[in-house]
Amino acid sequence: MPPLDPQFRAVLDRLEETGAVPLVRGTAQETRSHYRSLAMARRGGDYQPEPVADVEDRALDGPGGRLPVRVYRPLEDRGRIVTYLHGGGWVVGDLDTHDPVCRRVANAVGATVVAVDYRLAPEHPHPAPLDDATAALVWTASTFPGRPHVVAGDSAGASLAAGAALRARDEGGPALAAQLLVYPCTDPSMGMASVRENGEGYFLTRADLDWFYDQYLPTPAQRSDPTVALLHAADLTGLPPAVVVTAEFDPLRDEGDAYAERLRAAGVPVRHLPGPGLIHGYFAFLGVVDGADDRSRDALAALDDLLA
Numbered sequence: 001m002p003p004l005d006p007q008f009r010a011v012l013d014r015l016e017e018t019g020a021v022p023l024v025r026g027t028a029q030e031t032r033s034h035y036r037s038l039a040m041a042r043r044g045g046d047y048q049p050e051p052v053a054d055v056e057d058r059a060l061d062g063p064g065g066r067l068p069v070r071v072y073r074p075l076e077d078r079g080r081i082v083t084y085l086h087g088g089g090w091v092v093g094d095l096d097t098h099d100p101v102c103r104r105v106a107n108a109v110g111a112t113v114v115a116v117d118y119r120l121a122p123e124h125p126h127p128a129p130l131d132d133a134t135a136a137l138v139w140t141a142s143t144f145p146g147r148p149h150v151v152a153g154d155s156a157g158a159s160l161a162a163g164a165a166l167r168a169r170d171e172g173g174p175a176l177a178a179q180l181l182v183y184p185c186t187d188p189s190m191g192m193a194s195v196r197e198n199g200e201g202y203f204l205t206r207a208d209l210d211w212f213y214d215q216y217l218p219t220p221a222q223r224s225d226p227t228v229a230l231l232h233a234a235d236l237t238g239l240p241p242a243v244v245v246t247a248e249f250d251p252l253r254d255e256g257d258a259y260a261e262r263l264r265a266a267g268v269p270v271r272h273l274p275g276p277g278l279i280h281g282y283f284a285f286l287g288v289v290d291g292a293d294d295r296s297r298d299a300l301a302a303l304d305d306l307l308a
Helices: 006-017 028-041 099-109 128-143 156-170 193-197 206-216 220-224 253-265 290-307
Strands: 054-062 065-073 080-085 111-116 149-154 178-182 242-245 270-273
Touching: 006 290, 054 128, 065 099, 065 128, 080 099, 080 128, 080 156, 099 111, 099 149, 099 290, 111 128, 128 149, 128 156, 149 156, 149 290, 156 178, 178 290, 193 206, 193 253, 242 253, 242 290, 253 270, 270 290
Parallel strands: 080 111, 080 149, 149 178, 178 242, 242 270
Antiparallel strands: 054 065, 065 111
C-alpha cells in the first residue's frame, strides 16, 4: 500500500489537534452544523470560487414539496448536463458545502450542472432522498432536453446517483449517458475489509459510517433494498457507462472497487480510478491537497473521455 499523502497527513493532524474530528456530533443538527463549518473552513481565508458562466438557484416540485436546485453553467458549454448529488452520509451537506465541486465539474466537463438539495435523514429516511434524486433527474432531462445526461455524486451522493440510475433503467426514467460515482457507498452491511483497515484515523470512521446508516436506514428491510445495497443488487446489466472513483485510505474503498468490478462483469463500460495515498472526501479538498486536485482532474477527464 502506498503511504498516506503527506499533505493529507498534515490535514488529519490539524483536524485532530483542533478537535474537528470525529465528524459525528450528537444530534443530526449538531453534526450538520459541524460539517458545514468544516466545509467552509477548508477553503481558507483567501478562497476565491472557481469562475463559471452563471449560477442560478431554482426549485422544482419534488415528491415532498419544494425541492431546491442550483444550476451552474460552465465557461465553455460543450452541450452536456449533469445532475449532481452531494455527499454527507444522507444526513449532512447542502448546496453550499459542495459548491466548489460543482463548479469544477461544470468547467471540466463543459456541462450545465444541476446540484440537488435533497431531503436529509433522519427526518427524511430512505427512500425520500432517492425519491428527490429521481425527481431531479426527470426535471433536469426535461429542462435541458437533447443533452447527454450524467448522474453524479460523491459518497452518499454517489450511492443516490447509482440508485437513481437503477431506477431510471427499471422505471422508464430519463436516458443517461454516464454515471460518475466518487467513493460510493454500496454495502450497508459494512462487511468489507477496508471498513476495518481504514475505520479509524482517516477522517470518516467506522463509527461515523454506522451512525449515518442508522439515520438513513432505520429498519432492517431497508438495508436489503437493491437501490441501497447496490453491491448485492441482482441485476446491473443495462446501466449507463460509469466512472468509479475510490480512495486508498477510505473505509468505503473495497465496496467501491467491488461495485466497479460488478458493473464491468455485467457488461457496463467502466473507468475505475483508485486513489493512491488519498482519503475519503478528497474531492472536496480542491486547492488544498495537490494529490486530490490531480486525481479529481483525472476522474473528470475520464468522464469527459467517456462522453466523447
